[in-house]
Amino acid sequence: MKVWAVANQKGGVGKTTTTVALAGLLADAGRRVLVVDLDPHGSLTSYFGYDPDTLENSCYDLFTAGGKVDPELPRSLLLETSHERISLMPSSTAVAVLERQSLGQGGLGLVVSKALEHLSGEFDFALLDNPPLLGVLMVNALAASELLVIPVQTEFLAIKGLESMINTLHMVNRSRRQPLPYSIVPTMFDRRTQASLSTLRYLRNQYNEHLWQAYIPIDTRLRDASRAGLVPSVQDKNSRGVLAYRVLLKHLLQQSMQIEQSA
Template sequence: MKVWAVANQKGGVGKTTTSIALAGLLADAGKRVLIVDLDPHGSMTSYFRHDPDSIEHSTYDLFLHGGQVPEGLPARLLLETGHERLSLLPSSTALATLERQSPGQSGLGLVISKSLAQLWGQFDHAIIDSPPLLGVLMVNALAASQQLVIPVQTEFLAVKGLERMVNTLAMINRSRRQPLAYHIVPTLFDRRTQASLSTLRLLQSNYPEHLWQAYVPIDTRLRDASRAGVTPSRHDANSRGVIAYRALLKHLLMQQTAAQVA
């Protein structure tokens, strides 16, 4: 199973949309895909018409066993998404309490890794939607992943958030046996605005080795897909946003293959 995390320490950059768009395209291609919602806001869970405020069981349950994951628990938490090859490990607002609980517990940083190990044979890909906060949930997402996707809205404040994310990744990589590869993805790009154009140039100048050399444009069809509760590619396979995400997916798959060969 290939495991990717989608993360940024700034919200509102297209993180959940990126996770769902990539997952939907993989599922359309016949892959068995798991999406993992680790954000207490539960945007991914809400996208597929599950309520993170009232859901009975969620990824929060995985963290209630002292760093261990009871056999069979992850499989019992899986929910349907309406796409026959796409399954969801949902979030709940209870996840927000983990940061207060975690200082008194050890071993919580590998809970998601242990959970995915139980599901390894059931899925070809897993994509983890991480919260915009450095804490036990983001640490879990990064520890479990083989590649990191960092969506960055093409505006100045998002670039400042990217700097924090890259610093966090450098810290995390010091404790990993193999550094986590990361790919910066410009999102919400609007070529009509000077802010988008100048931010894209700044990203190209400052992060040439890790920047995907294209961008995801502003596309109302992505918002329409969210409103309909279906993956963007099933809502409109030829929209500008889906075409961009299809190119991004091809790039990520090629990068992972190259890394494995190396």
């Protein structure tokens, strides 16, 4: 099972949309996909029609045994989604207290890795949607992943979040045997605005080596898909956003293949 994390230390940059769009395209192609919501806000959970405020079981349950993961527990947490090939491991409001509870506790950095190992035979891909802050959840996601996708809204306020994310990645890489490869993905691009054009130019100047050279455009059909609880490619397979995500997925699959070959 290939594991990709979708993360940025700024909210509202398109992490959940990117997670769902990529999962949908993989599932459309016949892959079995697990999406994991590690964000206390539960946007991914809400996307598929579940209420994080009322769910009794969620990814929080993985952390309640002090780093040990019962082999049957991850499977018991899975929920159905609107796509028959996508399963959801949801978040809940209980996740919000995890950072405070984990203070002083060791052995919690590999909980998600262990959980995914128990599910590896059931899925082809796992996509991890992260909270916009550094903590035990993001550390878990980065430790479990073989590829990091960093969506960055094409406006200058989002650059700070990217800088923080890169700094976090450098810190995490010190404890990994091999550095975690990553792709920066410009999102919400609007060619009519100077802010989008200038930010994209800045990203190409400063981060070109790790930057996906295209972009995800502003597309109201992505919002329509969210409102309907459908993956974007089911809502409208020919929308501008879906076509862009299709190109992005091809890029990420090629990158993933290169990672395998160099391992």
